[in-house]
Amino acid sequence: MALYLVCEKEEVEEIYNQLNKIPSKNEYSRSFTSEELSRNEISNTERELIKLLVGDWKSVILKCKKDKNYLGWSTSMKDICVYFTLLLLDQNDLDSKAKARIYNSVKHQIAARYDGETLPDFESLVNNWKEKKTLDEQKNILEFIEDEVDARLEVLIGGGYRNSYYKGAELLVYLGQVLESYGDKNATARLVEKYKKIH
Numbered sequence: 324m325a326l327y328l329v330c331e332k333e334e335v336e337e338i339y340n341q342l343n344k345i346p347s348k349n350e351y352s353r354s355f356t357s358e359e360l361s362r363n364e365i366s367n368t369e370r371e372l373i374k375l376l377v378g379d380w381k382s383v384i385l386k387c388k389k390d391k392n393y394l395g396w397s398t399s400m401k402d403i404c405v406y407f408t409l410l411l412l413d414q415n416d417l418d419s420k421a422k423a424r425i426y427n428s429v430k431h432q433i434a435a436r437y438d439g440e441t442l443p444d445f446e447s448l449v450n451n452w453k454e455k456k457t458l459d460e461q462k463n464i465l466e467f468i469e470d471e472v473d474a475r476l477e478v479l480i481g482g483g484y485r486n487s488y489y490k491g492a493e494l495l496v497y498l499g500q501v502l503e504s505y506g507d508k509n510a511t512a513r514l515v516e517k518y519k520k521i522h
Contacts, residue, residue, distance in 0.1 A: 368400045372407060380408070380458055384467050393471075393478040403432045405471050409497060410449055412461055414504035421497040465502060472498050476518060 371383045387401055406429050413422070430445050458464060472494055478484070479491045495518065499511025 368403060371400055371404060375404065375408065375411070375458075376452065376456075378456065378458060380464060383408075384464070387471065388467075393475045401471065403429055405468055406494075408458075408464060408468060409501050411452065411458060412464065412505075413501045415500055419497070419500060421493045421500060424493045425497050461505065465505065468498060469502075480518065 371386060374380070375383050383404055387404055390399060390401055392399060392401075406425050409425060410422075410429060415422070426446060433445070472491075476491045476495060479487050495514050496511055499514045502510035502514075
């Protein structure tokens with residue numbers, strides 16, 4: 324996202340074309356290679372996020388769909404990709420508690436990959452990205468995310484994981500708010516009522 328501050332989107336897309344030349348690194352453990360090389364490695368999740376930022380969301384969604392694990396999102400690509408996609412799609416100007424929690428979750432995940440470095444102003448980076456680029460076929464993306472949220476909540480609530488209910492609730496409310504920003508009136512109330520009836 325920082326590249327969108329200093330480059331035109333065409334320049335970013337050209338950089339993206341070089342992505343496959345960057346070596347991969349282990350997702351959650353530090354590399355034992357040299358410091359210079361480790362700074363030029365990229366994790367699979369980071370690779371997918373870059374694809375998302377340049378608009379290649381279909382391959383990201385395809386990879387998420389193949390992952391049928393709806394628990395332990397904090398150690399999978401689903402957590403950051405689903406949350407991050409919602410932030411990119413959100414057209415609301417107003418802040419909310421659910422939105423703030425989703426932002427914090429994504430920032431926490433990204434901070435873990437910065438290895439102690441100072442994080443940039445993440446919210447400003449997201450807003451700048453929105454000014455320069457949008458994801459196409461938003462309806463299809465939102466349908467995918469709603470399916471992911473449904474599956475996530477079914478596992479959390481149906482499986483009795485009470486300590487994680489709040490995670491599902493925050494995600495459900497924020498999804499509703501994003502849907503409302505696309506004209507789906509009362510989406511939040513509709514989604515909440517849906518789960519009240521089921522559970």
